[in-house]
Amino acid sequence: MNDTEIYSKLTDVFHDVFDDDSIEVTPELTAKEVDGWDSMTHIRLMLSVERAFKVKFTTSEIGALKKVGDLATLIRAHA
Amino acid sequence: MNTLFSELEWLPRAPQIFSSMLKTAENSGEAFIGDLCFLASFALDPNQLTKLAKALAKARSRGQSLQPLTPFRLAVLSNSTIDMIVPALVASAVRHGIALEVIQPPFDQVAQEALTPNSRVNSSKPDAVLFALDYRALPLKLSLGDPAAASATVQGVIGYLQTLREGIKANSNALCIFQNFAPPVETLFGSLDRALPGTLRSLIDEINRELAGFVVSSGDVLLDIAGLAETVGLASWHNQQMWNLGKFAFSDEFIPLYGDHVARTVAAIRGKSRKVLVLDLDNTVWGGVIGDDGLEGIAIAQGDARGEAHLAVQRLALDLRKRGIVLAVSSKNTDSVAREPFEKHPEMLLKLDHIAVFQANWNDKATNIKAIAEELSLGLDSIVFLDDNPAERGLVRKLLPQVAVPELPEDPAWYARTLAAGGYFEAVAFANEDLARAGFYQDNAKRASLQKQVGGVDAYLASLDMTITFQPFDATGRARIVQLINKSNQYNLTTRRYTDPEVLEAEEDPETFTLQVRLADIFGDNGMISVVICRTPEPGVWEVDTWLMSCRVLGRKVEHMVLREILDHAGAAGIVTIRGVYKPSGRNDLVVDHYAKLGFSKLGEEASGLTRWELQVDGADPEKAPMQVISQGFVQSFAQATEALSV
Numbered sequence: 088m089n090d091t092e093i094y095s096k097l098t099d100v101f102h103d104v105f106d107d108d109s110i111e112v113t114p115e116l117t118a119k120e121v122d123g124w125d126s127m128t129h130i131r132l133m134l135s136v137e138r139a140f141k142v143k144f145t146t147s148e149i150g151a152l153k154k155v156g157d158l159a160t161l162i163r164a165h166a
Numbered sequence: 167m168n169t170l171f172s173e174l175e176w177l178p179r180a181p182q183i184f185s186s187m188l189k190t191a192e193n194s195g196e197a198f199i200g201d202l203c204f205l206a207s208f209a210l211d212p213n214q215l216t217k218l219a220k221a222l223a224k225a226r227s228r229g230q231s232l233q234p235l236t237p238f239r240l241a242v243l244s245n246s247t248i249d250m251i252v253p254a255l256v257a258s259a260v261r262h263g264i265a266l267e268v269i270q271p272p273f274d275q276v277a278q279e280a281l282t283p284n285s286r287v288n289s290s291k292p293d294a295v296l297f298a299l300d301y302r303a304l305p306l307k308l309s310l311g312d313p314a315a316a317s318a319t320v321q322g323v324i325g326y327l328q329t330l331r332e333g334i335k336a337n338s339n340a341l342c343i344f345q346n347f348a349p350p351v352e353t354l355f356g357s358l359d360r361a362l363p364g365t366l367r368s369l370i371d372e373i374n375r376e377l378a379g380f381v382v383s384s385g386d387v388l389l390d391i392a393g394l395a396e397t398v399g400l401a402s403w404h405n406q407q408m409w410n411l412g413k414f415a416f417s418d419e420f421i422p423l424y425g426d427h428v429a430r431t432v433a434a435i436r437g438k439s440r441k442v443l444v445l446d447l448d449n450t451v452w453g454g455v456i457g458d459d460g461l462e463g464i465a466i467a468q469g470d471a472r473g474e475a476h477l478a479v480q481r482l483a484l485d486l487r488k489r490g491i492v493l494a495v496s497s498k499n500t501d502s503v504a505r506e507p508f509e510k511h512p513e514m515l516l517k518l519d520h521i522a523v524f525q526a527n528w529n530d531k532a533t534n535i536k537a538i539a540e541e542l543s544l545g546l547d548s549i550v551f552l553d554d555n556p557a558e559r560g561l562v563r564k565l566l567p568q569v570a571v572p573e574l575p576e577d578p579a580w581y582a583r584t585l586a587a588g589g590y591f592e593a594v595a596f597a598n599e600d601l602a603r604a605g606f607y608q609d610n611a612k613r614a615s616l617q618k619q620v621g622g623v624d625a626y627l628a629s630l631d632m633t634i635t636f637q638p639f640d641a642t643g644r645a646r647i648v649q650l651i652n653k654s655n656q657y658n659l660t661t662r663r664y665t666d667p668e669v670l671e672a673e674e675d676p677e678t679f680t681l682q683v684r685l686a687d688i689f690g691d692n693g694m695i696s697v698v699i700c701r702t703p704e705p706g707v708w709e710v711d712t713w714l715m716s717c718r719v720l721g722r723k724v725e726h727m728v729l730r731e732i733l734d735h736a737g738a739a740g741i742v743t744i745r746g747v748y749k750p751s752g753r754n755d756l757v758v759d760h761y762a763k764l765g766f767s768k769l770g771e772e773a774s775g776l777t778r779w780e781l782q783v784d785g786a787d788p789e790k791a792p793m794q795v796i797s798q799g800f801v802q803s804f805a806q807a808t809e810a811l812s813v
Contacts, residue, residue, distance in 0.1 A: 103185070103213045106220065127249045130411060134418045135213060146407055 088166050093140075093159050100139050104132045114156030142166065170580070171398050172419050173209060174426060176572040176588035177261075178563070180208040185217065192221050199225075199232060204567060206260040212250060212421045219253035222260065226267075235265035236436050240428075241292040241340065242268055243276045243330075245303035246415035254425030261426070262433035263547065273413070276303065280333035288337035294435065295334050296343045296389070296428065297327070300415040301350065301370055309364035310354075316364035320372045324380065331386065342386040343431065346374040348395030348416070351404055387594045389431055394423070430592040440491075440570060440590040441544060443483055444535055446553035447497040447504055447526070451483075451516065452476045453578065457503050466513045467646040468693030469653070469716065473513070475578035479552070480515040482582040487520055491591055492542060494523040496534040496551070501526045511642065512684065513693050531558050532565035550590045554578070624792060627722060630687040632793035634724065636731045638800055639673035639680040646694045647682055650714060658714040659760060661751040677702040678711075679735055683728060685719055685793075695719045696728055706742040708732075713746070713760075723791035729764050730790070731797065736783045743780055750775040764788055 098112040105123055110116075118124040124132070133149050136142075136158065142165035152158055169175060181187060184205065191201035202225075206218060226232065238259070242248055252268045259266035269290045271279045276299065279287040287295065304323050309315030331342050349370040353359040359367040374392050381388040395403035398420060405417035416424065433439060448455045453465030453472040465473040487493050493516070497504045504526035508518045518524070523541050525534040531553070539546050546568040553559050559571045572588045574581055639647055644666065652663050664672070672678045683696035695716040700708040715724060736744060746761045748754075758777075762768070765788060766779035 106185075106217050127247070127412070130414075131212065131216075131250055138211075146410055149411060 100135050116155040177209040215257040216253040219256035232265040237265045239267045239292045241287040241295045244298040247413045254421045258425035258429035262429045280330040283337045292340045294341040301347045313363040324376045345389045345391040348392050351400045430589045434592040434594045440550045441548040442492045444494045444551045449554040462641045478582040492522045494538045497526040499526040628792040632687045634793050635684040635796045643682045654714040655753040656756045660749045708741050708744050710746040726789045729788045746779040748777045
């Protein structure tokens with residue numbers, strides 16, 4: 088799966104989880120910039136990403152994410 | 167993994183465009199609640215449930231009417247994080263006709279909220295309080311092998327739960343809903359954990375038992391989460407990572423399932439459980455199409471995999487009827503054709519007098535279901551419609567959205583389980599009037615007396631209240647006869663296999679005596695359990711060509727009764743001698759002594775192990791077993807039939 092595919096799928100997941108189709112999913116996007124991205128929604132997001140990409144993250148991987156770019160790297164590593 | 171439960175497979179799959187449909191619904195004004203109910207009728211994932219709950223919350227804050235949904239305020243007290251669960255509760259409740267408002271106090275404030283008079287929970291005057299606790303909320307102290315300490319721990323926990331209950335009762339008088347506890351996966355000893363007092367597993371077992379007892383006696387409601395977790399598997403239910411990450415009590419994949427179970431419980435509290443099961447017939451109640459396949463061709467026999475699947479549907483329907491659910495039929499058929507199996511097929515569990523309304527005609531099913539509702543004076547929202555045909559299901563869903571129509575998988579083996587999994591008939595209590603409906607108590611009493619039985623084998627057999635039915639081969643039994651002849655290995659004297667035409671030939675040959683045997687007892691009908699064919703190689707002699715029996719009825723002395731029946735007919739036909747052969751097949755050692763036990767004399771033995779036997783009809787008197795005998799369908803004098811009855 089290449090970056091374009093990963094970001095396209097991630098965009099769908101973000102729109103679904105945050106119920107906001109205007110979010111632009113870029114590597115530099117962080118939680119601060121998205122309305123409603125709190126710790127609880129973060130877990131819902133991670134679970135939705137796991138489901139969409141059929142991957143499983145470890146506890147420390149979920150904790151270490153700083154921005155969307157890290158998430159894409161993680162998905163690539165698991166794919 | 168079996169996804170029936172995690173994916174809510176009794177519900178139709180959500181449309182791809184769910185999100186945009188929801189947005190359209192939000193702008194549909196008057197039609198909003200109807201559209202919302204339609205969208206809630208699909209199997210939704212946690213994100214979809216969250217969106218649907220949000221749409222409802224927006225409508226509520228706009229002051230929009232939520233009619234015809236029934237309002238319900240539920241406070242949820244939990245030691246775990248329920249933020250992801252609350253939207254699932256709200257959205258699932260819409261599926262069950264409830265406008266749920268959830269009061270969610272801060273995390274892990276269970277005792278404070280229950281016991282403080284003006285707490286957020288108590289001051290909000292909820293209709294019910296759900297104690298959504300898991301085992302980690304309980305003061306559980308391991309006391310391995312120490313029954314006294316274990317009992318003290320259990321009493322401590324029950325006392326704690328009762329204190330919470332009293333707090334709620336005193337301060338807001340809400341109905342209390344208690345979850346029981348799914349035991350953790352990890353054992354200390356292994357299997358011994360279940361038996362040894364003071365292990366986590368046996369403590370939780372004991373707490374669940376005590377909790378069920380006090381819930382029943384106090385009039386509270388039990389939510390059987392332990393049962394739900396067992397159903398989906400404890401190892402799938404408990405997700406240690408989820409607990410560590412955010413204190414989620416169970417795996418996120420079961421959030422939709424949990425939501426539906428809470429919602430159906432709340433709906434049951436509000437009297438919204440369904441009351442009627444409408445059954446399609448062809449390929450639902452039996453396998454095949456009665457109009458095409460005829461009485462002999464439909465699959466409904468014990469011992470036939472396809473037939474047993476449909477029998478399981480019948481059994482579930484009958485059991486539901488025993489607890490007070492009304493049964494009805496909606497079938498596209500000519501009325502007399504649809505009724506025929508109920509009247510004539512011996513393997514049918516459902517009889518016409520179990521069916522309150524029988525609609526077999528060529529109208530569309532929506533029209534028929536409306537007629538059923540009218541005849542019963544019940545609303546369409548009390549009806550569940552079971553049909554194997556996706557087109558019929560789709561039509562009824564479209565025309566009568568109030569009717570619950572479970573999706574069914576392709577294989578009928580799963581029909582009964584899928585219907586049950588839908589929880590359409592959820593009840594929070596079982597009332598006296600439900601009981602009065604059925605002979606249910608009598609059956610239980612019978613079984614109880616059976617357990618107490620300490621007499622010998624004959625006393626046990628007598629207590630089974632058996633009825634044995636003898637008939638010659640006939641068209642109705644033929645499919646099962648052929649099947650038994652071709653499948654039975656163990657209790658089979660000669661293991662001769664015959665095709666359908668060969669069995670028909672035996673049926674029609676005046677020189678051949680045939681017997682099909684059924685056995686019923688207090689536990690139910692075992693169906694056809696034995697087959698015998700005797701041929702006449704020379705005048706005055708019957709040779710047992712085939713004698714087989716289902717191993718399900720071993721030890722009931724069925725073979726003795728079969729021999730008595732053969733002797734009766736032999737005598738009447740002027741037969742002097744009955745010959746038998748035991749032909750070893752490698753799989754029928756079970757019957758090596760069959761003829762010896764029945765009093766036959768051995769004529770000889772071949773090197774292959776084949777043995778030949780003979781019995782003189784005159785003077786033979788095989789042992790009687792305590793069972794009622796019905797002998798019917800034979801071309802013989804009526805006097806003989808009644809004589810057989812008196813055995």
